Amino acid sequence: MYPARFEYVRPESLDEAIGALEEDAKVLAGGMSLIPLMKLRFAAPAKLVDINRIEGLDGLAEDGGRLRIGPLVRHGACERSPLLRGRYGVLGEAARLIADPIVRNLGTVCGSLAHADPSGDWGSAMLAVRAEVVARGPNGERVIPIDEFFVAPFTTSLQPGEILTEVRVRDASVRAGGAYLKLERKVGDFATAAVAVHLSFSNGTVERAGIGLTAVGPTNLRASEAEQSLVGKAVDDAAIEEASRLAAQAAQPVADVRGSAEFKRQAIRVLTARALRKAAQATGESESFSGHETIEGVMEEIREKEES
Amino acid sequence: MSVTTAGATQAITVTVNGEERSVEVESRLLLVHFLRDTLRLTGTHVGCDTTSCGACTVLLDGVPVKSCTHFAIQADGREIKTVEGLMEGGQLHPIQQGFHEEHGLQCGFCTPGMMLTAVALLAENPDPSEEEIRWAISGNICRCTGYQNIVKAVQWAAAKLREA
Numbered sequence: 001m002y003p004a005r006f007e008y009v010r011p012e013s014l015d016e017a018i019g020a021l022e023e024d025a026k027v028l029a030g031g032m033s034l035i036p037l038m039k040l041r042f043a044a045p046a047k048l049v050d051i052n053r054i055e056g057l058d059g060l061a062e063d064g065g066r067l068r069i070g071p072l073v074r075h076g077a078c079e080r081s082p083l084l085r086g087r088y089g090v091l092g093e094a095a096r097l098i099a100d101p102i103v104r105n106l107g108t109v110c111g112s113l114a115h116a117d118p119s120g121d122w123g124s125a126m127l128a129v130r131a132e133v134v135a136r137g138p139n140g141e142r143v144i145p146i147d148e149f150f151v152a153p154f155t156t157s158l159q160p161g162e163i164l165t166e167v168r169v170r171d172a173s174v175r176a177g178g179a180y181l182k183l184e185r186k187v188g189d190f191a192t193a194a195v196a197v198h199l200s201f202s203n204g205t206v207e208r209a210g211i212g213l214t215a216v217g218p219t220n221l222r223a224s225e226a227e228q229s230l231v232g233k234a235v236d237d238a239a240i241e242e243a244s245r246l247a248a249q250a251a252q253p254v255a256d257v258r259g260s261a262e263f264k265r266q267a268i269r270v271l272t273a274r275a276l277r278k279a280a281q282a283t284g285e286s287e288s289f290s291g292h293e294t295i296e297g298v299m300e301e302i303r304e305k306e307e308s
Numbered sequence: 309m310s311v312t313t314a315g316a317t318q319a320i321t322v323t324v325n326g327e328e329r330s331v332e333v334e335s336r337l338l339l340v341h342f343l344r345d346t347l348r349l350t351g352t353h354v355g356c357d358t359t360s361c362g363a364c365t366v367l368l369d370g371v372p373v374k375s376c377t378h379f380a381i382q383a384d385g386r387e388i389k390t391v392e393g394l395m396e397g398g399q400l401h402p403i404q405q406g407f408h409e410e411h412g413l414q415c416g417f418c419t420p421g422m423m424l425t426a427v428a429l430l431a432e433n434p435d436p437s438e439e440e441i442r443w444a445i446s447g448n449i450c451r452c453t454g455y456q457n458i459v460k461a462v463q464w465a466a467a468k469l470r471e472a
């Protein structure tokens with residue numbers, strides 16, 4: 001399959017890249033979503049601005065009380081980074097479940113967010129940690145809270161001519177932990193459903209809770225009511241049951257080849273409960289699950305619930 | 309800033325299996341077609357053509373990438389290794405010997421990509437566990453073997469490389 005013809009430019013600085021962006025141009029970073037779309041002719045940009053040779057865009061570090069992720073940070077780098085464990089655990093876990101290892105060698109965090117696929121994993125993880133994204137364009141830089149970033153399927157609040165230059169995460173407190181659990185048919189498939197959880201604790205109770213949902217709405221969704229239900233509480237069975245029920249209620253799943261709407265809603269409930277337990281355990285505030293959830297395991301829990 | 313207009317060709321220089329190749333390419337030419345059709349290195353296979361199967365995996369500066377999802381022009385100035393570059397001095401690479409010894413293939417379609425992924429794994433982790441091998445090759449699909457003998461072949465190569 002051949003993409004349509006396009007102009008190819010390879011800038012050496014971000015300013016050059018921004019200067020080259022115009023209507024109908026696309027930034028080429030990892031290309032793991034853009035190139036397949038171009039090959040299938042769902043996208044035919046007139047110009048690609050390849051930012052891969054710009055120095056200094058692959059920074060992944062904590063600095064000034066913030067975690068900063070640059071535009072060329074690959075999923076694989078996040079998967080291997082010791083920084084994205086523990087209190088930033090939801091990010092490290094999401095990274096290792098994206099697509100497959102070869103795709104993760106090239107695909108980028110910022111590119112994935114800018115692509116805004118409602119089945120993308122990073123969006124939910126970033127909702128959970130309440131990230132901000134930094135956009136730079138001809139008129140300078142602006143900071144966009146993640147809740148204002150996703151507008152519709154494959155649509156963000158980035159303006160034409162803007163490039164996503166950083167994702168920032170406010171310092172997670174020491175007593176924070178997270179989990180990302182994903183139900184997928186096979187390695188490399190998009191999620192049937194997935195849940196990102198990030199919890200921080202103070203005196204044994206939840207200070208802040210972040211819950212992001214994948215593949216069950218027009219964008220990655222925040223389960224706000226579920227988050228609110230946890231604040232000030234210990235993560236015990238009752239709190240987990242209530243929060244996971246509210247998360248399932250927040251989901252807006254549609255039936256497709258991966259499952260019925262009702263199945264996906266129930267999967268969200270089960271995954272939220274598991275992720276909450278795992279996140280609490282990660283902070284020492286409360287058993288262990290692997291990131292890849294099996295359909296059999298999830299079905300079993302759904303049946304148990306129905307019978308009880 | 310280098311600019312290649314739509315439809316025009318641009319000279320790129322890529323080191324392929326240790327040999328520098330300078331060729332004129334159109335920006336939309338995919339790396340896999342550059343390798344197969346321009347350079348006639350047909351060991352790299354086109355499988356799914358949708359970034360799913362890993363049959364087209366090559367090493368770009370030592371890192372496994374799916375060459376059906378990469379433009380040739382992006383590889384300008386960089387190094388590519390394909391299955392044709394594994395053999396050295398008339399000797400099969402240990403990974404190739406491993407696939408032979410452990411019967412790591414049946415139809416052979418996934419084998420070049422599978423071997424290159426394994427080579428990159430062993431460069432990073434000379435003594436991987438079975439789980440680490442299975443994790444590393446999870447982006448390469450094999451529809452014949454059930455992976456059992458592929459895992460054994462990688463283990464065989466790992467042992468051989470550690471001896472060397």
